[in-house]
Amino acid sequence: MLLSAMDTRNFTFMFYGFLAAWLIVLIYIVSLARRGARLKKELEQVRNLVSSKHP
Amino acid sequence: MFDAIQIDQLWKFYGDYAAVRDFTLSVPEDACCALIGRNGAGKTTLLRVLAGLSRFDRGTVRLFGEPPRKQTTRRQIGFLGHGIGVYEDLTARENLYFFARIAGLKTNSSLIDSSLERVGLARVSGMPVRQFSRGMHQRLALARAFLHSPKILVLDEPFTALDDHAIAALTELLHEARKAGATILISTHQLREALTIASHVALIENGRLRFSGERTPEMLEDPALLYRMNLE
């Protein structure tokens, strides 16, 4: 195995570090996606509201 | 010769929403123009731009040929907004004294005395404004707005909040100001009061100018005429 060539000291914490880094980015992406979906819905609603007032 | 107020293709945005659109209007010197329109039509926004309280995004605004935010221009503007703009914890005299200094006037007490006299507050000039009645507040606000004998008066809905005594004082002050050559822009949705003093009329709707011109005797007889004219 190639991995065996690597120093195993502190390996778990390295793993945690990488995990944490990508987790933060991932959480942000998820929140971004949810906000995007919410905005899309809101835009739809407001458009309907405006077109019902100005036919 | 410049017109006193010259607005040329003015646009004002809140975000992407245009509150004032492509608005062009000029008011000649010593005219009194009534700005008429529904709530939310853009009257207040327009007046705030003229009073130098708001920026605008496109177009030009000139007061006696100068932009409204320029300091020398603001010296010639008298502004009366929704709020009355006096300090509760100062006396009437201190209020006027403070605003006179801010306006860059030579603060002699005769000026302040006479302006208190004009609105009938001379006898209570040493009283904290907090103890004033509503009407007295309003008259003090009038004295404040007319203190530096402005060449242009911008009045936003002045009749809605005033009581009878204050309306009488305002009408008198406005007549005096017109005699002295001041230009007045007054926004209102109380047509009758405005039309009696106005020489010109401008109708604003959805931020656009719908009509502007001299006030005719027909309008005075039938104030709603303007709105009907617009429908045609």
Place this chain on the structure above:
Amino acid sequence: MRERLVIALAAIAALLLAYNLYHIFLVLPDEAAQGAIYRIIFFHVPAAITAFTGFFVTLVLSIMYLISGNLRYDSLAASVTEVGVVFACVNLVTGMIWARIIWGIWWTWDARLTSMLVCVLIYSGYLMLRRAIDEPTQRARLSAALSIFGFADVILVWKSIQWFRTQHPSPVLSIRTGGGNIDPAMEHMLYLNFLAILMIAAALVLVRTRQETMAREIDSLRRLANAA
């Protein structure tokens, strides 16, 4: 057009990242003193540089907004700040995990840690201020002013905390040290990963800016509905 750009950016970033990860884990040798964990640096340092780049770009965009009054600059500034704060957090968290092993503690009030934390606080304040203002033009103006104050302060914070206390490893990049501190292969990898993270950040900024534009459209339609 914008969506394609986002997808392209993300795809290139993913490829580059895969290449980088392969090299970071399997090709680069271990660092003598620290063992495997030193590899965190390949994300730690690029995240910090990305964040600071973002804050600087926000400064420029804010000034441009105040000069031109064009709300696009404002949307972009908001997005860049937000993504910058995310990567500043990545930087802090990875740094804390590294410190737990190497220094034995999660946190120390060292100059760089404290400065980065203050940065996160200042720009979180910026993001909170934006949420507290409804009117887009006012929001743009006030947050632009805040970001100018914030950036000026970041420089002072940096200087003052550096005098105050320092414990952090000194700079490793050869631009700052004149070389010799770091294996060239490792430094090369730092730059490559910086590029990858920068591209991810750019893709996120593009997505976020689109949302800002949408939010403005919603706001203007609301105003239209209320006015009529």
Place this chain on the structure above:
Amino acid sequence: MRSLLQALSIARKDLTVELRTKESLNAAIAFSVVMLLLFSFAFDPAADVTREIAAGLLWIVFAFSGALIFNRAFVRELPNDCLDVLLSSPISPASLLLGKAAAIFVLLLFLEAISLVVFGVFYNLRWWLRPIELALVCILASWGISILGAVFGALTVNLRLRELMLPVIIYPILIPLLIAAVELTDTLFRNQPLSPDQLLWGRLLVVFDVVFTALALALAEAILVN
């Protein structure tokens, strides 16, 4: 020159109103005494530890109870829409900001003087050993707090959540100023002369004041005019 006079009028007006109502000054003084009292429970007032952290304590008290003062600076203009009248009058927003900062500055110095006396009594600390240097530090640091207090007071004045937003944005920005003030005050409390290293902190205070005053004056129009 004229704009300085106008700023002075603003400051004088604010101070007159404040002296008459004492609304923020009373609250700020009460708050600072309460804080000093609370700290005495958290740390043993007699111990040497307290002497070590005295400077830090004091500046936390100044910064936090100062918030009650600069919070009011622009809020005071809200009733009756006085802010609109000021902005449409021929005074530049920069003078307005400067006048507000000057009024905050005077009140803040007064608050600091009172807190120092209370502090000396409660904690048995001899703070008057180097009065001129201490006064200088207080003046430099208080001006920084005042100008930023005025700026961020203006920035948040029209927000619904202004009381919540103001501390969140102002304290991170005050950090370098507070570090410098604490470092210098600590040395002065120990009655040690200021070393060249310490003078570096003094220079930081000056730079902070100059940079932020300049930024405040430059951005006043953008902050205040919609």
